[in-house]
Amino acid sequence: MAETRRPRLDVPRESRRPLLRRPSYDSETIGVFAEQFARFMGTAKFLLYMTLFVLVWVLWNWLAPDQAWDPYPFIFLTLMLSLQASYAAPLILLAQNRQEMRDKVIAEQDRQANARAHADMEFLAREVASLRMAVGEVATRDFVRSELRSLLAELDERAAHADETDQPESGGSPATT
Structure with missing residues (x-):
């Protein structure tokens, strides 16, 4: 009888190396390229280049069909x-996603700055109120x-009153008590 070996649960299995390795890439480099590409596609220069390319292609194949290198040029x-x-759309979307992430970070920083400013204003308002109360006293x-x-x-009234009471009346001496 052949004994079958059961895998032990307390010992990790050997990891198998995949036959095909996934290609590694730097997502930051691809993102920067996508942003540059999207910026270029949104310029008048790109539109001018594409228009000239299409015009040259159409004119070449329309005016000189016997010299065309493709029998179905417009296809x-x-x-x-x-x-x-098909390549431009995903690159533009990638650039938009990166911009959206930057906008979220900026919005969060703005929110935190606003919260700090609000707390500072409340503190200053309390301080001004306490100063007003202190100045009122x-x-x-x-x-x-x-x-x-x-x-x-x-004091002037008392002095005048005292002078009146200290003067002797009709030759008599002041009374002593």
Whole structure:
């Protein structure tokens, strides 16, 4: 009897190396290329180049059909433009996705800055309110002057009243107590 070996569950299996390795690429390089490509495709220069290319192609095949290198030139032109569009669309979408990610990061930074500014404004508003309350309890220069004037007037009245009571009446001596 042949004994079958069961795999042990406490020992990791040997990893098999795949026959075909996945190609490695730098996503940042591809993203930068996609953004540059999308920027170029959105320029008047690109539109001018494509228009000139199509015009030359059509004129060459229309005016000199015996020198054309392709028996079905307009079908081949359509195929080339379709191929160009099939590569352009994903590259433009990749550039838009990268821009969207940058916009999200910027929006998050703006939100955080706004939250900090809001907290700072609330803090400053509380500080201004506490200063107003503190200033309300502090005597101002005008208040102190008015109090001193009223005290001076009161002292003048007392002095005048004291002078009146200190003067002897009709030759008599002041009474002592």
